[in-house]
Amino acid sequence: MTLSSLGWNDALAADFQPLSSLDCQPARVVCAHKHACDVLTPAGLFSAECTGRMLHEASTTADLPVVGDWVALRLRPGEARGDIHTVLPRRTRFSRRAAGTRNEEQIVAANLDTVFLVSSLDQNYNLRRIERFLLLAWESGAEPVVVLNKADLHPDPAAACAEVAAVAPGVPVAVLSALDATGLDALAPWLLPGRTIALLGSSGVGKSTLTNRLLGADAQLVSDISNANYKGRHTTTRRELLVAPSGALVIDTPGLREIQFWQSDAAAVDETFADIGPLAARCRFHDCQHHGEPGCAIEAALESGELDAARWQSYQKLQREQAYAARKADAVLDRAARRSWKKLTQAARARAKWKMEP
Ligand SMILES: Nc1nc2c(ncn2[C@@H]2O[C@H](COP(=O)(O)OP(=O)(O)OP(=O)(O)O)[C@@H](O)[C@H]2O)c(=O)[nH]1
Ligand SMILES: [Mg+2]
Ligand SMILES: [Zn+2]
The missing domain is CATH 2.40.50.140 (Nucleic acid-binding proteins)
Structure with missing residues (x-):
């Protein structure tokens, strides 16, 4: 290695x-x-x-x-x-807001080239959740790929794939069954030597099952050091980043229950909803609120069915959340800046006092 x-x-x-x-x-x-x-x-x-x-x-x-x-x-x-x-400075980072009330960034994994956003084609299949994951993926800086697992449980996987492709413009969508080991070839373009891939998604969608498939049976044994060369304590180690036979570095992550945004930027929303921007550009007024204005292309598209109402609602909701997360992150930065300023000024005052004392 x-x-x-x-x-x-x-x-x-x-x-x-x-x-x-x-x-x-x-x-x-x-x-x-x-x-x-x-x-x-x-x-x-x-x-x-x-x-x-x-x-x-x-x-x-x-x-x-x-x-x-x-x-x-x-x-x-x-x-x-x-x-x-x-x-070392991170190239990319997949983050979310820490669970609970703390306003703190939780980095799930860093330096990813690709994220496999794993969803399952069972009762948990949910387009809106896929959009949320896509938004986080776009913010991470890594390339997203949607992986629809458990194809064996769906009556028409091809139809589901088309439906997902429609809410994930420009994003590759792979349909497979980790259990049956079918469709795995579709992931080959990303499983390249030295490239880092993280599997992300809700609990139970099959990330670990897929990881095992991608890694093969002896994956856990790859390149563990022989501790015989070293004195001292024997160490037991658990690994989340593993080397696949292709040479790709695969990271299995624990299921994310809450998907809250951290300091999300508006550009990621635009990328996630790449179909909506060009549509809104066709509105007569450039500052159209898409709410009863004449010549509104969004409302026309909703009427004609060109734009799905649920997707439009999801867009508005995620945009609001994004703006909220950005405001909150700004507030945290402000507080941190004020704290360090206070420290600086206190130190300066202490120095001044010390100088003045005879
Ligand atoms: N039918 C079917 N079941 C699958 C498939 N892939 C995984 N499963 C099952 O789904 C369940 C959950 O799989 P895991 O791989 O543990 O899911 P996970 O995403 O790693 O879950 P967390 O670690 O909790 O986030 C297990 O019972 C798997 O056997 C599949 O392709 N088809
Ligand atoms: Mg798992
Ligand atoms: Zn409009």
């Missing part, structure tokens, strides 16, 4: 350059716990802890490593363990 087979590239190398003097090496996070991680390097798998300094300087959990991150690792001499000094 080489760094590039783990997804390393020139841009990451440039970011890492100043850290190499710290006696650190790059490592990829395959599983993140609270303050510790399992990381993979060309030499194998290691347990690693964040340094106290790193924990101290982390202002939110988003500053701590997540699966898929690249970190600067310093190995402890003679041990299969090391310390994480920093997280």
Whole structure:
């Protein structure tokens, strides 16, 4: 295994350059716990802890490593363990708002090239949920692919595929059954060496079943380090990022129950609803509210059936949520800025006082 087979590239190398003097090496996070991680390097798998300094300087959990991150690792001499000094800047990140009331970003996985948005063609099949996932995927910066699993449970998978393609303009849609191992070939274009793919979706849609299919039977055994070379504690490790036989790096994630947006941007809404923008551009007034104005192309399209009413409602709802999330994120930034300003001014006052004292 080489760094590039783990997804390393020139841009990451440039970011890492100043850290190499710290006696650190790059490592990829395959599983993140609270303050510790399992990381993979060309030499194998290691347990690693964040340094106290790193924990101290982390202002939110988003500053701590997540699966898929690249970190600067310093190995402890003679041990299969090391310390994480920093997280390298993330290329892409799949985030949502943390569950509960806290207004905090939860990063589900980082440095993804592709996200497989897995839905099941059973009673949980839901176009509106697919739209929500698509919105998160567009915000992540990774390329989305909709995967419709459990085709064996649907009377007409092709019809479902067409329906999904209509709400996911420009996004590839694959229909398959992970259980029967049918239709898996459709995913081959993304399963490329050194490319990182995360499987995301609600609980029970078959992400882990599909992951196992993509990885083959011995996947869990691939490239685990032989701890025989190292003294010290034996470490048990759990992995979420695994290497597929094709060389692709596959991340299985736990099912997302709530899909709340984090600092979502309006561009992601436009991408998710790529059919609506051009339609609205045909309204007579450029600031048309699509609410009774003359020459409204949206209302005409709703009437003719060209635009599905449920999709239009979903668009409006997600747009409102997006605007709300953006306002909230701004407020958090404001508070953080004010806090650090207060610290600065307090320090300055303390200095001034100290100078004035005889
Ligand atoms: N009929 C059918 N069942 C499937 C298929 N894929 C997965 N399942 C079943 O769906 C159930 C849930 O599968 P998992 O792979 O655990 O789902 P998951 O998405 O990983 O769920 P979480 O880990 O909770 O997020 C299991 O009972 C699987 O056997 C499929 O293609 N067809
Ligand atoms: Mg699972
Ligand atoms: Zn209009």
